[in-house]
Amino acid sequence: MAEIVPVGEVKPEKLSEVEEFLGISLENELIGIPLKKILTISKILDIVKVPYTSSIIVGVMNLRGEIIPVLSLKQILGLSESNEPTRIVVLDSKHGKAGVLVDNIVGVVRVPSERLEPNPMVGRYSAYVSHVAQTEYGLMEILDVDRLVDSLVEED
Amino acid sequence: MISDEMREIFNEFVVEAEENLQKVEENLLELEKDPQNEELLNATFRAMHTLKGGAGFLGLKAVVEVAHAAEDVLGKLRSGELTLTPEINDAILEAVDFIRSAIQRYEAGEDVETPQDLVNKLRNLEQGEVKEEVPEKKGESIDDLLDRFGFSHLKGKPIEEILEELILLPPDERPAELIEALDRIVAKGETEQEAKQEPEEEEEKTIQPIAEVEEKREEKKEEPKREEPKKEEKRPVVKSEGEKVVRIDVHKIESLMNLVGELVLERNRLLRIFQKLYDEYQSKTVDELETVISSLDRIVGDLQLAVMKTRMQPVKRLFQKFPRVVRDLARMLGKEVELVLEGEDAEMDKTVLEKLEEPLIHLIRNAVDHGIEPPDEREKAGKPRKGTVKLSAYYHGDRIFIEVADDGRGIDIEKVKQKALERGIISPDRAEKMTEKDVLFLIFHPGFSTKEQTSEVSGRGVGMDVVMNTVSAFRGTIDIETEKGKGTRIVLSFPLTVGIIRSLLVSVNGRLFAIPIYSVLEIIQGEDAQITTVSGKEVLILRELTIPLINLGEALEMGGGNVGYVIVSQVGSQKVAFTVEDLFGDEEVVVKPLGKIIGEVQGISGATITGDGKVVLILDLDGILKREMRAITFV
Numbered sequence: 188m189a190e191i192v193p194v195g196e197v198k199p200e201k202l203s204e205v206e207e208f209l210g211i212s213l214e215n216e217l218i219g220i221p222l223k224k225i226l227t228i229s230k231i232l233d234i235v236k237v238p239y240t241s242s243i244i245v246g247v248m249n250l251r252g253e254i255i256p257v258l259s260l261k262q263i264l265g266l267s268e269s270n271e272p273t274r275i276v277v278l279d280s281k282h283g284k285a286g287v288l289v290d291n292i293v294g295v296v297r298v299p300s301e302r303l304e305p306n307p308m309v310g311r312y313s314a315y316v317s318h319v320a321q322t323e324y325g326l327m328e329i330l331d332v333d334r335l336v337d338s339l340v341e342e343d
Numbered sequence: 344m345i346s347d348e349m350r351e352i353f354n355e356f357v358v359e360a361e362e363n364l365q366k367v368e369e370n371l372l373e374l375e376k377d378p379q380n381e382e383l384l385n386a387t388f389r390a391m392h393t394l395k396g397g398a399g400f401l402g403l404k405a406v407v408e409v410a411h412a413a414e415d416v417l418g419k420l421r422s423g424e425l426t427l428t429p430e431i432n433d434a435i436l437e438a439v440d441f442i443r444s445a446i447q448r449y450e451a452g453e454d455v456e457t458p459q460d461l462v463n464k465l466r467n468l469e470q471g472e473v474k475e476e477v478p479e480k481k482g483e484s485i486d487d488l489l490d491r492f493g494f495s496h497l498k499g500k501p502i503e504e505i506l507e508e509l510i511l512l513p514p515d516e517r518p519a520e521l522i523e524a525l526d527r528i529v530a531k532g533e534t535e536q537e538a539k540q541e542p543e544e545e546e547e548k549t550i551q552p553i554a555e556v557e558e559k560r561e562e563k564k565e566e567p568k569r570e571e572p573k574k575e576e577k578r579p580v581v582k583s584e585g586e587k588v589v590r591i592d593v594h595k596i597e598s599l600m601n602l603v604g605e606l607v608l609e610r611n612r613l614l615r616i617f618q619k620l621y622d623e624y625q626s627k628t629v630d631e632l633e634t635v636i637s638s639l640d641r642i643v644g645d646l647q648l649a650v651m652k653t654r655m656q657p658v659k660r661l662f663q664k665f666p667r668v669v670r671d672l673a674r675m676l677g678k679e680v681e682l683v684l685e686g687e688d689a690e691m692d693k694t695v696l697e698k699l700e701e702p703l704i705h706l707i708r709n710a711v712d713h714g715i716e717p718p719d720e721r722e723k724a725g726k727p728r729k730g731t732v733k734l735s736a737y738y739h740g741d742r743i744f745i746e747v748a749d750d751g752r753g754i755d756i757e758k759v760k761q762k763a764l765e766r767g768i769i770s771p772d773r774a775e776k777m778t779e780k781d782v783l784f785l786i787f788h789p790g791f792s793t794k795e796q797t798s799e800v801s802g803r804g805v806g807m808d809v810v811m812n813t814v815s816a817f818r819g820t821i822d823i824e825t826e827k828g829k830g831t832r833i834v835l836s837f838p839l840t841v842g843i844i845r846s847l848l849v850s851v852n853g854r855l856f857a858i859p860i861y862s863v864l865e866i867i868q869g870e871d872a873q874i875t876t877v878s879g880k881e882v883l884i885l886r887e888l889t890i891p892l893i894n895l896g897e898a899l900e901m902g903g904g905n906v907g908y909v910i911v912s913q914v915g916s917q918k919v920a921f922t923v924e925d926l927f928g929d930e931e932v933v934v935k936p937l938g939k940i941i942g943e944v945q946g947i948s949g950a951t952i953t954g955d956g957k958v959v960l961i962l963d964l965d966g967i968l969k970r971e972m973r974a975i976t977f978v
Contacts, residue, residue, distance in 0.1 A: 235854075235958040237937065238899040239944050239970070247937060247950055249958045252605045254935045254950050282939040339940050 204300040210293035210327060211276065214266045218289075219296055219320070219327040226277045226284060228292060243339065245288060250277060257286040263335060264315060280336035296322050303329065314338075349401060353450075356397045358590070360446055363390040364439050365663055371432055372666045378427040388417040394442070405455040406445050412465035413438040419469055431468050436667070437461060593693070596653050603643075603650045604933040607843075610643045611954040647843075655690035655839075658736045658745070661700060662687050665707055665734060672711045679718050679728050680711050685735035691743045695817045695837055699745070702810040706747040706833055707732060709807075714751030714831055724828065726750065742861075743839055748832040754825040756782050762791065776889075783823045784917065787811040815965045818844065818859055818948075820913065844934060846951075846961060848927035851896045852904040857932055857951060857961045858921075862912045866926065872909040883909060883920040892920045898946075898967050914964045921964065934961060946970055 208219030209228075227250075234246040234257050245257040257275060261268050272288035303318040306328070315338075317331040370387040374380060395410035413435050419425040438461060445455045617636050621629060662684050673680040715721075715730035722728055733748045756779055763769045763785045769777070785791060789808040814821050818838055825831040838844060838861065846857035873884040874892060881892040890911060896904040898921075906922040932951035937944065946966035951959050 233957065235950070235960065237941060237944060237947060237960065238901070239946055240941060244941055247941070247958055247960075249952050249956055252608050252952060254937065254952065254958060256938055256940045258940075280940075284938075285940050336940060340942065 205297045206300055206303070208296045208298065208327065208329065209276065210296040210322070210324060211274075211289040212291045212293055213261055213264070213289060214268075214270055216264075216266065217293065217322070217324050217327045218260075218264075219298070219329045220276060220278070220332065221329070222295065224278050224280070224332040226279045229275045229277060229286070231272065231275060231288070248275070248286060250284075250286070253284070255284050255286050257288065258339070260287040260289065278332050278336075280332055282336050282340050285336060293324060296324070296327060298322060298327070353401055356401055357446055357450060359397060360394050360442070363394045364443055366390040367394075367439055368436065368667050369663055371435060372670055374427055375429075375432060375670075381421070384417065384421040388414065388421050391417055398442075403445070403449055403455070405457040406442050406449075408457045408462055409438050409441055409445075409465070412462045412469070416465055416469045425469070425471065434461075434464050434468055438465060591653070596650075599650050600654070603647050604843075604935070606643055607647055607933055608952050608954075610640060612956065614640065615954040651692075651839075651843075652690075654693050656693050656696055657688050657690050658696065658743075659687035661696055661703065662734060662736070664700065665703070668704055668707060669711055669732060672708060673715075676712060677717065678711065678715055678730065680715050680730045680732055682707075683731055683733040683735075685733065686737045689736040689738060689743060691736075691837060691839065695819075698813055698817065699835075702813045702835075703734070703745070703747065705807070705810055707734065710747055710749035710751065710831065714749035714753075716752050738839070739836075742836045745835045745837075746832060748830060750830040753827040753829055754783060754786070754823075754831055755827065756825070759783065759785055763788070766791070776887075780823075783825060786823075787821070815914075818861060820861065843931055844961070845929055846932045847910070847929050848953075848959070849895075849908075849910070849923040850925045850927065851899060851923055852901050853924070854901070855927065855953075855957065855959045856895075856899075857930075857959050858910065858912075858964065859948075859961065860929055862914060862964050864911045864913050864918065867909045867911065869906040869908055869922070872906075872920075874909075883911070885911060885920075888918070890918045890920045892922065893967070893971055895921045895923055895962075895967075898971055912964050914968050919964065919968055921967075932959070932961065 207222040209222055209225055211218050211220065229250065232248045232250070234248050236246040237244060243259055243262050245259050247254050248257055249255075255277065259268075260266075270290045272290055274289050274292055275286040276289055276292075277284055277286045298320045303320050306313055306316045306319055308316070315331050315335045316328040317334070318329040320327050320329065367387050367390050370383045370390070374383050374387070377383070391410055391414040395407055395414055398406035398410060416425065416431060416435060420427055420431070425431065441458055441461055448455050613636060617632065621633065665684075666682050669680055669682040672678075710732045711730075715732065716724070716726075718728040721730060731750050733746070735746045735748075737744050737746075760769075760774055760777070760782050763782070764771060764774055768785060768788050768791065774782075787807045787810065791807065811821060813819075814835055814837075820836045822834040822836075823831070824834075845860045847860050847863055849856055849858055867883075867885070874881055875884060876882065877889065881894070883890045883892045892909070894903055894906075896902055905924045907924045908922070908926055910921045910923060912919055912921065930953070932953075934949040935951060936949050937947065944966075946963055946969075947960050948963035948966070949961045951961055953959055
């Protein structure tokens with residue numbers, strides 16, 4: 188996995204405030220998930236559909252003896268679903284673990300905190316993107332994991 | 344207001360206070376029958392006294408004042424200056440109720456005002472019938488007593504302070520006889536001087552820094568004890584409980600349960616893998632492995648059971664609330680009712696136990712209100728004037744049964760049927776074909792009530808359907824028997840363990856699902872099942888009974904599919920048949936919740952992981968049926 192040092196000049200004293208994200212690709216968009224929110228990355232395991240639940244919930248899977256819900260990040264973010272997901276990123280939230288389907292893993296992306304800009308977009312889907320940042324791979328959208336999971340729990 | 348540093352002590356106090364309040368309640372009811380029972384009076388007094396002490400320590404003024412007034416009344420009852428009358432009993436019970444609600448309010452961070460009316464009422468009762476002075480027993484002075492029990496260092500302190508000190512000692516070191524003797528002196532002193540300012544004074548003394556108390560406790564432990572052997576016989580229960588019981592945070596037990604659950608799943612996997620290994624290779628090492636695995640298997644099973652047991656609590660905790668309910672209700676309705684409790688030591692899972700209070704209160708209210716006849720009516724029918732309601736618990740197989748039985752008038756089956764017809768719950772056609780039991784189960788139908796006007800007692804807008812809902816929520820069953828003029832018996836049963844259920848594994852459109860086996864009545868081969876339609880809906884005809892048939896594939900929104908078998912199940916109060924594709928035997932499965940993100944899904948009670956690592960959803964037939972019914976009503 189490639190480690191990308193951000194472009195542009197970085198002053199040495201600012202290096203301590205570098206934040207790390209896992210860059211993933213979803214329908215040609217680059218999404219960054221804070222590394223500290225990620226428990227593990229797994230292959231697509233057997234996912235069992237749960238009847239009577241919303242389409243955001245793809246199903247549940249067995250991750251080392253634990254039952255974990257798998258969510259469709261594309262639906263949550265209002266993206267199309269043309270590419271086939273290849274990995275599940277397991278997130279840790281205050282409401283428990285949750286897996287999200289992703290198309291590809293780009294790698295760990297380090298961004299100095301001053302390069303994080305608040306998400307300029309407003310709207311239903313952009314509520315889950317807290318910041319954006321310019322990286323070597325292009326514009327990365329930073330996912331607000333807690334907010335995303337909170338909104339799912341509140342819906343019930 | 345309770346400060347943060349006091350929280351922990353407060354929480355402990357809440358638990359202890361509830362125990363003491365229950366003790367007072369229980370004893371008072373017992374005393375109604377046996378007002379002279381000194382031992383009970385003493386125990387009641389002590390319970391109230393301990394409670395007052397704890398409340399004083401925490402500065403819960405309203406509780407202290409009420410408890411103090413109640414304690415004084417109890418003190419006079421004990422010394423024989425007062426005799427227990429229903430009024431006194433009511434007033435003390437009222438005090439118990441107030442303290443209970445006050446503690447809740449304190450807990451919620453509210454301030455509580457002293458209910459002056461209640462305190463006055465208690466004070467008046469206390470002053471009420473002061474009998475002639477009873478000469479002081481043996482005439483021992485406080486100092487003599489302290490010397491005799493080895494607490495000479497407390498000499499010279501105010502008597503209330505000495506008492507508090509003694510009460511704060513660990514239960515097994517508490518010199519009960521000394522406390523009693525001192526209490527007697529206090530009670531006397533008070534009647535003599537009618538000291539009114541005393542409550543405030545005492546409160547001040549009891550609110551002392553915790554550290555100081557702890558210190559004193561420590562000090563005392565080191566001193567040699569001279570305990571009377573007689574004492575030990577008198578309070579053996581208190582003593583042993585103090586030593587053997589440890590309070591543990593429920594979360595800790597829950598995480599232990601989860602770990603054991605996972606261990607069980609891994610064991611199942613191991614067993615399966617070993618079976619394959621055994622089939623493929625034959626060697627001495629494999630044989631050795633077998634002995635290890637089988638003993639591991641046994642140990643895991645035992646461990647699972649042991650952890651389950653930590654969640655079990657005696658039903659006594661629940662049952663002891665009901666004598667009060669029955670008493671109050673009987674008095675209100677002008678009936679004579681005795682509540683008999685049986686099998687109070689039977690244990691069941693804590694979570695189920697807690698949720699059972701409401702339904703049981705409902706059943707008991709029904710028994711007293713609708714079941715038991717007024718005394719005169721009973722006499723005419725040749726029954727004893729006093730009716731009996733029996734609440735019992737017992738085990739059978741892997742389930743616990745809880746039974747509410749009364750010797751009242753029984754349920755009038757014809758009346759139930761008429762009512763159900765009037766309310767349009769059943770059609771005249773169906774009424775014809777129904778068995779007595781089917782009719783009886785109609786009382787669990789939402790909104791059903793056989794009494795013409797719902798009385799204040801059993802009414803309140805909740806029906807027996809609430810009982811049914813709670814019971815189904817914990818995979819329980821309900822049975823009802825009644826005989827006109829003889830009485831009614833309602834039996835609830837619950838699985839002993841909540842975490843593990845024996846399930847039937849079935850497939851629907853190629854996918855595996857688990858159905859809890861307790862709800863399965865019988866299984867019929869698809870080709871043998873007599874299926875027809877009634878108003879466009881499929882039904883199963885089974886021994887002249889028409890049972891609604893649900894295609895499980897369609898119900899689960901996965902499309903029809905083959906009908907290999909029909910499963911007839913008891914869902915709540917009715918029979919329902921479900922079609923499935925194939926059967927894969929039964930298995931004990933560990934229920935795992937779907938987690939907060941998915942939340943509660945009606946129709947799915949959780950999931951489990953099979954020995955080969957597959958996730959299988961556990962179906963909740965009751966929920967699926969409810970979904971289906973809703974679909975019918977709204978389409």
